[in-house]
Amino acid sequence: LTIADDSQDDYQYEEIPTDDEFSLEEEDDEDLSKALQTIQEQAEDARILTLQSVLTSEKSVAEIPEAIDDFFCNFLVRLGMSRTLDCFQTEWYELIERGVIAVGDAGLVPAVYTRNQQLEDENMQLRKDLENYKLAANKAKEAFLKMQKERDFHRMHHKRVLQEKAKLISDIKRLKAHYASYEPVLKQLTEKYQTLLRQKTLTSLERDRAVEQV
Known part of the structure; x- marks a missing residue:
């Protein structure tokens, strides 16, 4: 009984590259x-x-x-005071229309x-x-x-x-290694088997001769 080498195995072992990590x-x-x-x-x-x-x-x-009025309006818009802005614009333009305040007087x-x-x-x-x-x-x-x-x-x-x-x-x-240790035993058993087979053949021949002589 023999075991084939690695090079004769059907399974191909591939080395995993260490550069993956x-x-x-x-x-x-x-x-x-x-x-x-x-x-x-x-x-x-x-x-x-x-x-x-x-x-x-x-x-x-x-x-x-x-202008001051633009600055104030922008300030109210930024704070989200829309109602105050509406009141201011309404009153501001009313004063301008009545002539109480001139457009250029605001500064x-x-x-x-x-x-x-x-x-x-x-x-x-x-x-x-x-x-x-x-x-x-x-x-x-x-x-x-x-x-x-x-x-x-x-x-x-x-x-x-x-x-x-x-x-x-x-x-x-x-x-x-385990199967290699059985090779000497198998070889010895094979030799014994062949020896016994030859002895059996010789015994059969001698028996046949003895029967013929009788």
Whole structure:
């Protein structure tokens, strides 16, 4: 009884590449880098837009001062006081129609008030942008943690497959050694069988001769 070598087995053993876990880590790093790059690009765009708005607002304030009534109306609109705004506009235009107040007599708002209001608007916009960046950062963190869990799962699976492969190879070697120990016994039994077969044949021939002589 003989056992064929590994090269003659029908089953083909394929070596599992050990670079799989490193490729998973590289993919995780690439996804995290893309998320961080997106956040940085959004922050840079917001900074540029803010700078442009500041420059534009400074230029507009210097060139076109805002009237007091417009400033007050914008203030009420920003606070959502629609009824107060309606009352103000109604009474304001009634006074203008009656000639109590002239359109040019209202005057202009000092630049510092307009500038303060613009800065407050920009501050509110920056806070909104900050909240958006926080949400984006939290999403990137969740995605990163998810990819880490998937990487750990695939890494454990890869190690388990390697352990099973090593166990199978060990079992095959053990079985080969076990069956190899039977070869001398089988050879000895075969020789005894052939010897007994020859003796039986000789005994049969001698018996036939004895019967013929009788």
